[in-house]
Amino acid sequence: MQSMIRRKYNLTYAKLSAIGFFAIIFIGAVLLSLPISSKSGEVTPFINALFTATSATGVTGLVVYDTYSYFSVFGQSVILVLIKIGGLGFMIIATMFLLILKKKIGIRERNFLKESVNTIHIGGVVRLAKHILVGTLLLEGIGAIILAIKFSSEMGVKEGIFNGIFHSVSAFNNAGFDLMGRYEEYSSLIRYSDDALVNITIMTLIVIGGIGFLVWEDIYKNKAKFKKYHLHSKIVLLATMVLIFSAAIGFYVLERNNLFADMGIKETILASLFQAITPRTAGFNTIDTAELSEGSKLLTMILMFIGGSSGSTAGGIKTTTFIITILSVVSLVRHSNDLNIFGRRLEDSILKRAYSIITIYITSAFIGMLFISFIQPELALSNTAFEVLSAMGTVGLSTGITRQLNALSRLMVIILMFCGRLGSLAVLMAVAESKNNISTKKPLEKIVIG
C-alpha cells in the first residue's frame, strides 16, 4: 500500500520535472524567436529557436546558429539564463530524483532503507538546494574571474567580463555554448588550444561540474580521506580518472600523425586532455571535430555514450552504469554472484537498472539514427551517429551536420536532447502507466542464451 502511494508520487514527480523543463524551454524559445534576440533584428523561425532553447536549457550545446554572430546580446543573455536555469534546476531536481529512486529501490530491501536515508538527509532538501546554489555560484565565480581577466586583455573589459561569465557558466554546467564566433564562426575554443590558462580553467570547471553534487558533498565533508567517501563517490572519481587518462592516451595515439602532427608538446598534452574531457558531456572543442581521424571519432562516440556522473548535468549512460557493466562481466568470469568493488558488494537490483538504462539508451539512439537516415539519406551514417550520441549525451560536439538537418531531423534532435537531459529512464517512467504489479509468481523455466 505504502509502496503504491510512493510509486504514484514518483510518477507525478517525474512528470512534473518533465513538464517544468518543457515549460522553461518553451518560454526560452518564444524569447529567442523575438526580433530583439537576433543581431539582425529578424524573427527567428520557431523550430530553430526551440532547438536553441532546448540545447541551452538541456546544456547540450548543439547549435544551428553561431551564438555570437546570430544572436544579439539580449539573445545571448537569454541563452546564458537558460543554461543557468537548466544546469542548476537539473542538478537540484536530479539530486532529489536520485534520492527518491534510492528510496524506491529500498522498498524491496527494507534493510537498506535506513542506510539510503543516512546517505543524505531527505529532510534537509532545502539545505541541500542551498548548498548546490552556493557551491555552484562560488565555482562559476572563480572561473568567471580567471577567464574575464584573460578575455579582457583581448576584447576589452566590458566584453571580457561578459565573456568570462558566459564561458565559465557554460563550462561549469557543461553546456558547451561559446561566443568565439567573434573570431571565427563555430570555432569553439580552437583558438585557445595552446593556451594553458584557458584550457586548465575550462577543463577544471567541466570536470567539477560533471562529477555531480553527491561527490562534491563527499569531498567537502571528508576532504582527502578517500576511504570515508561513499561508494558512489569512489566509483565516480575512479571512473572519471580512468576514462580521462586512458582517453587522452587514446586520442594522442590516434591523432599523433593527424591533427597533433604539427603541435608542440604542451599543445599536444593540452589537446589530448581536453579532447578526453569534452566528449563525456562538455561539448567545447579545441581541435576541429570534423577533422578528427575515424578512430578518434569512434572514441569520442564511445565517451559520449558513457557520459558523466549521476546527479550532474552530464548525459550518457553515466559512469556508474559503465562501471557496473564491467563489474558484472568480472563477476561472471570469476563464477561469482556478487558485484564487488572497493570492498563493498552492490545490491543485485542495480544490475537490472543499469542494463535497462543501457538498453533504452541504445534503442533510443538507434531510433534517432534510423529516423534521421530515413529523412535525410544524404547524410553520412557516421556523422548522423555522432550527432545523435552528442544530442543524447547532452555533449554538443558535432562533425558539422547540425545546420544541414532539415526541420524534421531538427525536431528529432530536439526530442533526443530533451530525453538525454531528463534521462531516458525518467522519460519512460513519466510516460509509463502505473501498473499493478502485485501478481502471483510465474513458474520458473530456463532458457539458453549466448
Add this chain to the structure above:
Amino acid sequence: MQSMIRRKYNLTYAKLSAIGFFAIIFIGAVLLSLPISSKSGEVTPFINALFTATSATGVTGLVVYDTYSYFSVFGQSVILVLIKIGGLGFMIIATMFLLILKKKIGIRERNFLKESVNTIHIGGVVRLAKHILVGTLLLEGIGAIILAIKFSSEMGVKEGIFNGIFHSVSAFNNAGFDLMGRYEEYSSLIRYSDDALVNITIMTLIVIGGIGFLVWEDIYKNKAKFKKYHLHSKIVLLATMVLIFSAAIGFYVLERNNLFADMGIKETILASLFQAITPRTAGFNTIDTAELSEGSKLLTMILMFIGGSSGSTAGGIKTTTFIITILSVVSLVRHSNDLNIFGRRLEDSILKRAYSIITIYITSAFIGMLFISFIQPELALSNTAFEVLSAMGTVGLSTGITRQLNALSRLMVIILMFCGRLGSLAVLMAVAESKNNISTKKPLEKIVIG
C-alpha cells in the same frame, strides 16, 4: 567440491573446442595455400589462406578472394568441407556446450538441475549427434536437389550439381560463401534477386539452419503443438518471426526510393525479406550491400549485432539475449522483479549472463573498430563498423572493404571471426584462470546509477 570439479571440466571443455577449431582452421589454411587450391596454380599468401579458412570454418563468409574466380575446384571443395565441418562440428559442440552451461547454472539452483537434465537427456549425446547429423544431411540434400535442378539449366548438369550442393550447404550452415563469380565477381546472389525459387529455397535453408538444434528437436517432437514447446524454442521462434518481418518492412521503407525504386512487387517483396534474413548470420546478398542507403546499413548492423539463435551456426549476441534485454526493461518499467514471458518466469541469473555477453560483445566490437581505424585511418568508420560487426556476427556481408584491409587488419578480422564463432563468452571462459570463488560476502552498499 563437486562444483569445482565441474568448473575445471568446463574450462577444459571450452579450451578443447577452441583448440579443435583452431586446428581445423590451420589445416584448412595450409591446404588452401597450396598451388593446387588456386586456379592460377600460385601459392596463396598464408594470411589470406588463413583468412579464408577461418571464414569458411567459422561459417562467416567474408572473402579476400572471389571464391569462384580465385580458387580451383579443389580449393572450392576444401572450402565446402571446412564449412561442413565448421557448421556441423559447431552445432554438435554448441549443443553439448549449452547443455553443460545449463548444468553449471543449475549448480547454484539445485532445484532446477533436474528440469535442465530432463530437457535433453545428457546420457544420449551420441543419439543427439546422430539426430543432428541426419537432420542436417536431409535438409541440405533437399536444398541441394532444388538448387541443382535450377543451376543445371544454366551451367550444365555437372556444374549444376556441384553448385547446388555448395550453395545448399553454404546456406544451411549460414556460411554465405558462393560461386557466383562465374557471372560477376563478388556478386553473391544479386543475379537471382527476382527468382522466387532460389530466394525461397535459400531463405528457408538459412532460417532453418539459424534457429538451432534445440528448436528443431521441439518442432520434431511436438509438431504444431506450440504450447508444448520449451520456453527456449518459443522465444527463438517469436524473436525470429518478429525480427524478420519488422526488418523486412524497415528495409522496404528505407530502400523504397533507392535500390527498390526500379523493382516490381515480387522482386521488392523477395529482396525485402532476403535482406531481413541475411544479416542475422547468413551473409548472402541479393542486392548490393555497398549501395544500401545509410539507414539500411545501420539496420543491417543492428541485425548483425542481434544475430541468430543459440545452438545454431549463427553469431551475434543471439535472439534470446536480445529478448531478455527487452524483458528486463519491461519488468523495470512495471516495477516488477521478474522476467516473465509465455507465462513463465526466467531465472534471475540469466540477466547477468545476457548482459555480460552484450558487454563483452560491444567491447570487442569497439576494440576491433578502434584497431582497424588506427591501422588504416583511410577507411570510413561506417564501413569499418560494418565489417567488424559482420565478422563478429559470422555474417559475411561487407560494404566491400575486406580486400582493402592490410595484413594487420586482416589478422584482426580473423581473430574477430574466430571469437564470433566460438562466442566471446566461451573464449573468455577458456582463457580465464580458474579462480577460487568461495569467499566471504562483502558488506552491501548502494550506489546511484542512471
